[in-house]
Amino acid sequence: MHNIPKRLNLANLPTKIEKLHRLSEKLGGPNIYVKRDDQTGTEVAGNKIRKLEYTLHEAISQGADTLITCGGIQSNHCRTTAAAAAKLGLKTKLVLRGQQPAAPDGNLLLDVLFGADIHWVTPEEYRNRRNDIMTGLKEELAQQERHAYIIPEGASNGIGAFGYYSAMEEIIQQEKEMGVQFDAVVMAVGSGGTYAGLLLAQKIFKTSHEIIGFNVSNDAEYFHRAIMKVLEDAEKHLESSVEICSKDIRIIDGYVGLGYAIGRPEERAFIKELAMLEGIVLDPVYTGKGFYGLTEEIKKGRLEHLNNILFIHTGGLYGIFPQGKEFANLLP
Ligand SMILES: *Cc1c(COP(=O)(O)O)cnc(C)c1O
Numbered sequence: 001m002h003n004i005p006k007r008l009n010l011a012n013l014p015t016k017i018e019k020l021h022r023l024s025e026k027l028g029g030p031n032i033y034v035k036r037d038d039q040t041g042t043e044v045a046g047n048k049i050r051k052l053e054y055t056l057h058e059a060i061s062q063g064a065d066t067l068i069t070c071g072g073i074q075s076n077h078c079r080t081t082a083a084a085a086a087k088l089g090l091k092t093k094l095v096l097r098g099q100q101p102a103a104p105d106g107n108l109l110l111d112v113l114f115g116a117d118i119h120w121v122t123p124e125e126y127r128n129r130r131n132d133i134m135t136g137l138k139e140e141l142a143q144q145e146r147h148a149y150i151i152p153e154g155a156s157n158g159i160g161a162f163g164y165y166s167a168m169e170e171i172i173q174q175e176k177e178m179g180v181q182f183d184a185v186v187m188a189v190g191s192g193g194t195y196a197g198l199l200l201a202q203k204i205f206k207t208s209h210e211i212i213g214f215n216v217s218n219d220a221e222y223f224h225r226a227i228m229k230v231l232e233d234a235e236k237h238l239e240s241s242v243e244i245c246s247k248d249i250r251i252i253d254g255y256v257g258l259g260y261a262i263g264r265p266e267e268r269a270f271i272k273e274l275a276m277l278e279g280i281v282l283d284p285v286y287t288g289k290g291f292y293g294l295t296e297e298i299k300k301g302r303l304e305h306l307n308n309i310l311f312i313h314t315g316g317l318y319g320i321f322p323q324g325k326e327f328a329n330l331l332p
Contacts, residue, residue: 046076064147078094156193158237216290
């Protein structure tokens with residue numbers, strides 16, 4: 001038997017699964033469903049809170065009084081961590097890539113409201129030294145008798161991955177209630193933890209789902225490695241091994257577009273199309289690219305073997321507001 005770590009109860013679960021009737025009809029292919037993980041909460045909306053239910057249980061059992069984590073200036077993960085920390089009476093230190101803007105907006109505005117202490121670093125420092133920088137901050141706090149717990153980027157490590165292990169259990173239960181079998185579970189991939197958790201559960205429960213990720217940064221090869229690393233770390237918590245190899249991982253590359261967090265007109269047009277068609281708003285950094293990629297692959301006839309597809313809406317809504325200027329040409 002596998003040992004599943006303990007968790008806190010912080011997210012609004014289970015999240016709904018909705019069928020997108022009009023989009024499915026318009027594409028004339030598979031039935032497309034969406035799991036509304038953008039509705040896991042308000043302050044904690046999105047996929048990160050599922051991971052943090054496990055991560056923060058571990059942090060608290062280790063006696064932490066402060067959380068340290070890192071991300072981009074509009075990081076959903078950092079905002080979710082700051083919100084959850086405030087709820088739990090913990091302090092937060094964020095290592096953010098970039099420079100302090102004149103006025104904070106989107107996720108950064110929320111970080112400020114939750115009282116997060118922000119440590120700005122350059123893109124080079126972030127890329128090469130973010131973990132050392134977080135360790136340095138932890139040591140500084142230790143000198144003041146404070147106990148910090150470091151969460152890696154995106155909470156994408158072994159413990160965090162259990163958030164989507166349990167999301168997969170939730171999906172299996174919902175399939176029974178709905179009388180539907182999803183052939184594929186699809187999501188945007190940013191640091192790989194969500195994908196890793198879903199694949200871990202798919203292997204443990206031996207279901208037939210294809211787990212398909214669309215990377216929004218780097219490339220497929222990078223994520224094969226990153227996901228395998230998360231899975232190896234998750235196995236340490238399981239205290240048993242699960243047979244997963246790199247060829248079980250399916251990442252569809254080709255939809256990063258202009259680069260991480262930089263949108264293209266066709267992606268923004270798709271965000272507007274889905275909003276008008278189904279009343280669902282995607283974010284420009286993750287779900288806008290991932291869902292756009294999914295519909296393009298369907299149009300190209302590359303997913304014809306799939307009848308029922310479940311896309312996980314992993315949230316990110318606050319990240320659309322700082323990009324208002326980019327959407328200006330879509331105004332009537
Ligand atoms: C972080 C994030 C993702 C990617 O999840 P990973 O586990 O980092 O791969 C997808 N969508 C949104 C909105 C996110 O914030």
